[in-house]
Amino acid sequence: MLAQLSIRDFAIIDSISITFHDGLTVLTGETGAGKSIIIDAIQLLAGGRGSVGYVRHGSKKAQIEGLFIVDEYDHPVQKVCKHFGIEVEDGQIVLERIITSSGKSICKVNSKLVTLAILREIGKTLIDIHSQHETQTLMNPDQHIHLLDLYESEETEKALAKYKFLYDKLVKLQKRFQELNDNEQETAQRLDLLNFQKRELEEANLVAGEDAKLEEEKLILSNFEKVFTALQDAYNALYGDGKGLDWVGQALASLEEQQHIDPYIAEKAKEIADHYYALEDLTYDLRNKLDSLQFDPERLNEIEGRLNELNRLKKKYGSTVSKMLEYLAKVEEEIEQIDNKESHLSELQEQINECKKDLQLEAQQLHHIRKRSANALEKSVVEELKDLYLEKATFNVSFQKEMDEAGEPKLHKFGFDHIRFLVSTNLGEPPKEINKIASGGELSRMMLALKKIFAKHQGVTSVIFDEVDTGVSGRVAQAIAEKIFEVSCQSQVLCITHLPQVAAMADTHLYIEKKEKQNRTVTSVKELNKEEQIMELSRMLTGTQLTETAKDHAKELLDFASSYKEKELTPQR
Known part of the structure; x- marks a missing residue:
């Protein structure tokens, strides 16, 4: 989880430090108070693109730091950090991002300087941000095959590991075949070069050491x-x-x-x-x-x-002389292969054909496993959509494949399947890709349904929703509130919202306010107590005028949310 966030001289933020907790944290406040700026800061912390415009006017640099607490053994970020030589002690990871007024970007992970690309690789295992205006993993069709493989992943992982081993072998064989099968002029030029190198090394009479x-x-x-x-x-x-x-x-x-x-x-x-x-x-x-x-x-x-x-x-x-002798041996081997090109090509082609046959079998096995997972996923998504008052919605996992010249399915790194998630939200309408859904409210509910299902599979530490409840109200708003809370039972959730139903469901309610300080605009963050939360919910219900009716309604929302969490979902945490 994201445990602590510190932001200094970022946009209209002077200096704030926020402590986050498990479960659902909502951020509310007037439009323009700086709610989305905080999310922008978190996004930069996870490797997002920065610009000089983020540096507060008159400051030399904007600085963002975030402390994440993860499982010491099982969290995916452990493997990523180990790959890049970053030590993780006691399950604590500190990300730091600095943007200077000159445009320079400095990234650190646990005090070690890293590139933006490395920060992004680590950040995507810790944070998943979704907003109305941003395309995320679930919206990207190219990622759907990986999401499907995450669903009921144990059997898929084993089959995929076998497939990838053979696929890497095939790629190497094809590369070698291509190198040998280049046009005659290139081959002749290569042979001349190799023979020259061989003569030069042999005439040197090299002795190891x-x-x-x-x-x-x-x-x-x-x-x-x-x-x-x-x-x-x-x-x-x-x-x-x-x-x-x-x-x-x-x-x-x-x-x-x-x-x-x-x-x-x-x-x-x-x-x-x-x-x-x-x-x-x-x-x-x-x-x-x-x-x-x-x-x-x-x-x-x-x-x-x-x-x-x-x-x-x-x-x-x-x-060294020893390495030169090793190079001479490789030169002699390549000369021998070129001199006996046809026999080597024939042998390689045989190996390629055999490898392709094995790969087709493994890809077919992967396809069958994915088909079973897809059937289960389709049922799960439809059930989630019903909870969100999309009773007529359908969800389909589309399987497609390209064929090669021999009439066999064309293989790629993950098999021969091309996966697309297709959705129809209205009776009689044909299924379309998720990113083609027109209604913002429908899109919000679809994304929440998928987030609920995949939250536990993706292993992301923190899920962030930036006004994903736009365009809904009434009973749908309440359903979205409950679904967001369900996601928070699998991962920490930070949510910017304008819906009182969502805010009432919060475990922690943060109020973002814009103030003037020494003739400058600054943003402040306050954690609300029960009475303050009632006042904020009343404001969200009625606007500027706070009435006793609005306060009573706010209390009812909080009571209902408390009852719902206690009776339905608390045991899952």
Whole structure:
């Protein structure tokens, strides 16, 4: 859920901080008070497009922060955050969006800077905003197949995983076939290039690891004087009269003379003897190394020349000799495939045909599962629409498919089905796509019915309705109020409304007010208590003039809402 929202210098908002709760929160207030501005801020927080126009006049930047509390293990956002390397501790996610007066946009998730695209990916798992004027997932026909797959998803997920595995395999096979089957001129040009690269790499006589060995040898030869001096100084410090080894020998002799008296002395004499002989061996090694050292400027020139040649090749074929040898192996393999193009094409075509057969079977299985889900979904939606006084409405899940040249269903990433949700709200009218419904009131009810069904499947933390109840009244308004409350039993719901029936159903009622402060317009937010809620509902019922009748009606609405929630829906929460 969205637990806390802070907005600073955004449009007419100076600075506000709002605490949100579970369940249904309604936002009411006069037109122009700033209700939709708050929703705009949340939308920007979820990765919406911003502009300089959102920055409050005279301010350097607009800043929005939101704290979300999610399930520590099961919420979809956990997987998205892990993919982008964002840590989530204690199920808390903080989104931050800053828009500067110069037009720069800064996005952060849990204090980590992210791109707008990443913020949008995370935001869409947390917030779903629906308004009369905005096309959302349910309104987008391309998303209907994914929504259907969410409905009774367990069986669909397994079948879809098998299908996607085979589909990815088919795409790779077809890409390879296309590469091999390019026109003759391109193939000939490619073969010439590959043969040139092969000759160049073979003539270099590459040996795995030689670049590292050459660099090591070059370092020693380039610093010959320093190496020689270091070895000579070490040897001279150890060997000779009055030097290190001589003093250790004297210490050994001194202890050995008295070792028969004290076991401790005998023990230490043995230890020193071990060190003496080890130092003696080390001294001989240093002497031998000094004797073998010989500065060879020709060898240094040879090494530098070889390294220059290797570095030239590295720019073209790989960062190390080993990687260049790996590239050579790939070149040889591709040359072999081109030289034997026809046999490889035949083999690939056979693999493609076999993969397509398997895919068609998996797609058919997906189709059958979706058909069963569609029948169940259609019944659920019709039942929801009846509750919203659309008794004559019908809801159909349309299945279509395109055919390929062979007369087989054309496959895409999710099978061969093309899904569309079709609706008819009046008896005798043919079903149309949801986004073609003309009546705003009918559209509002249709969207609420679908939201109710999919809220628990989509896993969205917060659902936001921005005046979706426009164009309805009377018993339909009450039905919409009840349906919005039902959605809030699955997800946190924030709702801007002008309907007193919806406002009465709220678990939390926030009043948005526009005031003047130091000759500037500012927006304030107040959580209403019971008496204040009665006054606000009265205003919504009658306008500016508050009458006792309106107050009584407001009390009745609150009592009815309280009774409805207690008797019907509270056990679901």
